[in-house]
Amino acid sequence: MLIFTYSMIFAITIVSALIVIVSRNTFYSAISLIVTMIAIAGNFLMMRAELIALVQLLVYAGAIMVLFLFVIMLLNLREEEETPRSLMPRKIAGLLLAMIFIVQAAYITLSIFNIDSVRDPIVLTEEFNASQEKRAEETGVNAFAETLFTKYMIPFELTSVLLLAAIVGAVAVGLKEDKRQAAPDAPQANLQ
Amino acid sequence: MEYVYSGNIILAVLLFAIGALGVVWRRHAIAVFMCIELMLNAANLAFVTFAYSINDSMAAASGSKPLDGAIIALFVMTVAAAEAGVGLAIFLRVYRQRGTINLDEFTLLKD
Amino acid sequence: MNLNIALGILLLPAASAIICGLFGKYLKEKTGWVATGAMLGTLAITAILWGLWIVDSQGNSGYVPWGFEWIKVGGFSIEAKFWVDELTLIMLTFVSLVGSMVFIYANGYMHGDPGTPRFFAYFSLFATAMFLLVLGANFPMLFIGWEGVGLCSYLLIGYYFDKDFDGKITCADAGRKAFITNRVGDFGFLLGMLFVLYFFGTLDFHQLFKDGGAVAGFLGENGTAMGWVFTAIALLLFIGATGKSAQIPLYIWLPDAMAGPTPVSALIHAATMVTAGVYMVARCNVFYWLSPEAMTIVAIIGALTAFVAASIGITQRDIKKVLAYSTVSQLGYMFLACGVGAFSVAIFHVFTHAFFKGCLFLCAGSVIHALHHEQDMTKMGGLKSEMPRTYWTYLISTLAISGIFPFAGFFSKDEILLNTYLVDLNIGKTLWLIGVATALMTAFYMFRSVYLTFHGKFRGSEEKWMHVEESPNVMTIPLIILAIGATTAGLLGLPAWFPALPQHILPHFLDHGVTLQGQHLAEQFGMSAIERHHISHSTELGLAVFSLLVAVGGWALAYFVYAKNYPALPEKLRNNLRPLWNLSWNLWYYNMFCMKGVCGGLMALYRFILAIDQHIVDGVVNGAGRVAQAVGGELREMQNGSVQAYAVWVLVGANIVMLFLVFAL
Numbered sequence: 020m021l022i023f024t025y026s027m028i029f030a031i032t033i034v035s036a037l038i039v040i041v042s043r044n045t046f047y048s049a050i051s052l053i054v055t056m057i058a059i060a061g062n063f064l065m066m067r068a069e070l071i072a073l074v075q076l077l078v079y080a081g082a083i084m085v086l087f088l089f090v091i092m093l094l095n096l097r098e099e100e101e102t103p104r105s106l107m108p109r110k111i112a113g114l115l116l117a118m119i120f121i122v123q124a125a126y127i128t129l130s131i132f133n134i135d136s137v138r139d140p141i142v143l144t145e146e147f148n149a150s151q152e153k154r155a156e157e158t159g160v161n162a163f164a165e166t167l168f169t170k171y172m173i174p175f176e177l178t179s180v181l182l183l184a185a186i187v188g189a190v191a192v193g194l195k196e197d198k199r200q201a202a203p204d205a206p207q208a209n210l211q
Numbered sequence: 212m213e214y215v216y217s218g219n220i221i222l223a224v225l226l227f228a229i230g231a232l233g234v235v236w237r238r239h240a241i242a243v244f245m246c247i248e249l250m251l252n253a254a255n256l257a258f259v260t261f262a263y264s265i266n267d268s269m270a271a272a273s274g275s276k277p278l279d280g281a282i283i284a285l286f287v288m289t290v291a292a293a294e295a296g297v298g299l300a301i302f303l304r305v306y307r308q309r310g311t312i313n314l315d316e317f318t319l320l321k322d
Numbered sequence: 323m324n325l326n327i328a329l330g331i332l333l334l335p336a337a338s339a340i341i342c343g344l345f346g347k348y349l350k351e352k353t354g355w356v357a358t359g360a361m362l363g364t365l366a367i368t369a370i371l372w373g374l375w376i377v378d379s380q381g382n383s384g385y386v387p388w389g390f391e392w393i394k395v396g397g398f399s400i401e402a403k404f405w406v407d408e409l410t411l412i413m414l415t416f417v418s419l420v421g422s423m424v425f426i427y428a429n430g431y432m433h434g435d436p437g438t439p440r441f442f443a444y445f446s447l448f449a450t451a452m453f454l455l456v457l458g459a460n461f462p463m464l465f466i467g468w469e470g471v472g473l474c475s476y477l478l479i480g481y482y483f484d485k486d487f488d489g490k491i492t493c494a495d496a497g498r499k500a501f502i503t504n505r506v507g508d509f510g511f512l513l514g515m516l517f518v519l520y521f522f523g524t525l526d527f528h529q530l531f532k533d534g535g536a537v538a539g540f541l542g543e544n545g546t547a548m549g550w551v552f553t554a555i556a557l558l559l560f561i562g563a564t565g566k567s568a569q570i571p572l573y574i575w576l577p578d579a580m581a582g583p584t585p586v587s588a589l590i591h592a593a594t595m596v597t598a599g600v601y602m603v604a605r606c607n608v609f610y611w612l613s614p615e616a617m618t619i620v621a622i623i624g625a626l627t628a629f630v631a632a633s634i635g636i637t638q639r640d641i642k643k644v645l646a647y648s649t650v651s652q653l654g655y656m657f658l659a660c661g662v663g664a665f666s667v668a669i670f671h672v673f674t675h676a677f678f679k680g681c682l683f684l685c686a687g688s689v690i691h692a693l694h695h696e697q698d699m700t701k702m703g704g705l706k707s708e709m710p711r712t713y714w715t716y717l718i719s720t721l722a723i724s725g726i727f728p729f730a731g732f733f734s735k736d737e738i739l740l741n742t743y744l745v746d747l748n749i750g751k752t753l754w755l756i757g758v759a760t761a762l763m764t765a766f767y768m769f770r771s772v773y774l775t776f777h778g779k780f781r782g783s784e785e786k787w788m789h790v791e792e793s794p795n796v797m798t799i800p801l802i803i804l805a806i807g808a809t810t811a812g813l814l815g816l817p818a819w820f821p822a823l824p825q826h827i828l829p830h831f832l833d834h835g836v837t838l839q840g841q842h843l844a845e846q847f848g849m850s851a852i853e854r855h856h857i858s859h860s861t862e863l864g865l866a867v868f869s870l871l872v873a874v875g876g877w878a879l880a881y882f883v884y885a886k887n888y889p890a891l892p893e894k895l896r897n898n899l900r901p902l903w904n905l906s907w908n909l910w911y912y913n914m915f916c917m918k919g920v921c922g923g924l925m926a927l928y929r930f931i932l933a934i935d936q937h938i939v940d941g942v943v944n945g946a947g948r949v950a951q952a953v954g955g956e957l958r959e960m961q962n963g964s965v966q967a968y969a970v971w972v973l974v975g976a977n978i979v980m981l982f983l984v985f986a987l
Contacts, residue, residue, distance in 0.1 A: 113235030318963025
């Protein structure tokens with residue numbers, strides 16, 4: 020049953036990700052990306068990484084993608100317009116490279132990832148409950164919080180600075196600032 | 212259930228490759244940006260998979276708690292959020308100035 | 323006081339060159355007096371050096387205490403050191419004395435020329451280089467001076483770089499000719515220097531030539547087996563000397579060196595530059611003493627040069643060219659003396675020659691100055707009455723150069739001929755005959771120039787005659803001083819038969835210190851050196867009277883042809899002796915041979931190389947360029963400004979990095 024669920028999630032992730040890149044309509048891409056994000060959250064859940072899955076849903080699928088959709092609607096983007104430049108060589112090169120990449124990356128990660136040393140979350144039914152408790156202790160929200168607020172205290176605080184800077188930056192860039200644009204014209208106006 | 216871990220590794224690799232492909236294929240800046248998000252997600256997936264698949268003896272040997280990778284995934288999300296905010300603001304700005312965000316139109320890096 | 327004062331001789335003209343060069347814009351013609359002051363300063367220092375020498379001759383020869391290691395490469399080092407000995411002192415004496423006179427004279431001659439500061443800057447630099455050449459304690463120092471005078475002669479010969487010289491070439495060309503011809507000689511000199519370094523391991527004269535020095539050590543080790551080394555070095559150095567001192571086959575530059583202002587010619591011909599070759603040969607006399615073959619070649623070249631140049635001088639019309647060929651001829655005498663082992667006599671002749679040749683050139687300059695740059699003797703004449711000082715000093719110098727008793731040239735030239743006569747060589751007598759014939763021709767063409775220039779009637783335009791006047795004192799006083807030198811310098815080398823007065827002062831002085839070093843070495847190691855016969859004083863006197871008669875004969879001939887029967891007889895002679903006249907007038911066709919044959923051959927070679935260069939070398943080079951261009955043109959597409967194209971390359975990079983990991987795992 021689990022393997023069926025996992026296969027479904029796997030398939031959904033790949034397919035929706037493919038739709039993101041092949042769809043000509045940016046809006047569809049965005050929607051498809053949301054699906055991908057949710058599917059990845061499902062992947063996290065399969066590993067019993069509940070907190071990460073939750074954050075993935077909230078931050079990615081919820082916040083970031085909504086932001087994307089907002090921008091897409093603001094810009095009123097639909098179909099990609101055709102440009103005279105032929106993208107075919109680039110596309111083919113990208114495809115080939117991506118395939119080589121997949122082969123190599125899979126080889127490398129799987130050889131690092133020693134399957135024998137992997138801890139199986141549900142090895143045996145009788146061990147399941149005990150290990151379940153242990154796991155909850157080990158990887159639950161409490162443990163998460165403990166690590167985050169002790170070992171990663173300073174990086175965590177620094178993210179707030181980063182976010183603040185991002186907010187300020189986004190506002191500064193996004194403002195309809197016509198003054199600075201007008202500034203170079205002003206002397207010309209004086210001359211005229 | 213080991214297949215979840217190895218499967219997720221493969222999935223991460225595939226997603227990353229798809230994202231990279233999208234960066235090369237798509238014309239729209241927003242779409243390219245989404246592909247970058249896809250790549251970030253793939254990285255996140257790999258982080259979390261490695262973190263959760265690590266066993267006790269390995270954790271003891273490496274001296275780190277199994278959650279380190281997951282926490283890095285959190286940070287990645289934070290950075291992605293910040294990036295999305297600023298990046299999208301930049302696209303808005305560019306669109307206002309140039310009337311398009313088709314990446315083929317922007318070749319200023321050539322000069 | 324010690325020998326460090328000799329450095330002043332280098333520093334004064336160098337400082338003057340810098341001042342004249344940098345501040346000439348403000349000093350204008352005052353630069354002349356700056357340069358002259360510096361030159362007189364060197365004269366004073368030379369006098370001080372003589373004083374020190376007389377007080378304590380042992381303590382005042384040798385290295386100048388101040389010096390430094392200039393270049394050090396491994397075990398080989400070049401030291402900036404200077405050396406004072408008998409030869410240096412003699413050279414310094416006439417260079418500074420004649421140089422000072424020329425400098426004073428130049429103030430008058432260059433008056434009104436806008437380029438005066440430049441002229442005096444070069445002039446001072448010239449003097450600096452010559453002093454460096456004379457004072458240098460080793461080959462590299464000598465070589466710097468050697469090249470320095472070459473450079474300055476180029477600059478000064480080409481001083482009127484915007485003017486034509488003689489219709490065929492410009493003054494700039496003449497300068498270039500001097501420079502390039504000298505370069506050919508320098509090549510030999512440099513090779514000789516490298517040979518010395520290779521075989522003896524040092525370039526320092528004292529280390530090489532002293533008792534128990536490098537050469538003695540070499541001889542002790544190898545005996546006579548390695549005699550060819552000395553021949554090779556001597557001949558290579560002699561090639562250098564032929565360039566600098568204008569001997570066959572490299573003499574062609576000297577007559578064209580007339581393109582410069584006349585004081586330059588005087589300085590080049592009398593005191594500096596051309597004497598450098600003789601000085602160098604005398605300095606390196608050891609190599610020549612140890613190689614009789616090389617000495618014989620030097621003697622033959624010297625005699626031939628003396629003869630050929632004198633024969634050319636007979637027909638030349640340009641007064642400066644006559645003097646130029648007489649210089650070449652006299653230099654031939656000097657090398658003849660070197661070749662027969664009379665190095666001290668060669669230097670003695672250099673010494674006397676400096677005075678009378680300096681005087682002759684300055685007189686010629688005075689004449690040219692008075693006639694507004696008229697140099698053709700057939701357009702002169704009768705200047706005796708208008709320019710008495712110039713006339714008398716010119717006449718005295720002519721008497722000296724012709725070898726009329728008791729003027730300086732008589733003693734030095736007679737000494738050379740005597741030594742040639744005495745030398746124990748198969749061709750010794752032949753060389754002597756050539757020398758005597760040259761003496762005859764010398765007297766003839768020198769008095770020819772006297773009669774053409776100062777006697778008879780003026781043959782130029784009326785207008786020029788109106789403006790003829792004696793040159794100012796600033797020009798004539800140096801002439802008088804030099805004429806006194808030309809009269810009395812012979813006292814320093816009176817021959818053995820001369821009664822009452824001390825004899826051979828200067829030659830003995832040099833033989834004591836420098837010029838017999840080689841003979842001592844040759845004797846010490848049983849090498850065969852050139853020997854000389856001994857004859858009685860009365861026979862010597864007879865030979866002297868004979869050469870005097872020859873000179874007087876030349877004089878009489880010139881008087882008969884150019885004073886009594888001018889212009890009919892010269893015309894007739896020219897027509898009757900047309901082939902000989904052509905040969906002489908066309909410089910034995912040697913110049914033409916150089917231009918057409920050597921230069922033409924070189925030009926053909928050059929075109930051949932050019933073709934190779936253009937088609938093959940350039941083909942490769944351009945091909946490389948084109949390949950790079952083509953590749954670049956393709957690669958340029960990479961940088962198309964599209965971020966996504968760059969992303970493709972990022973992917974390529976990522977793949978390559980991962981490829982490493984794949985192979986690493």
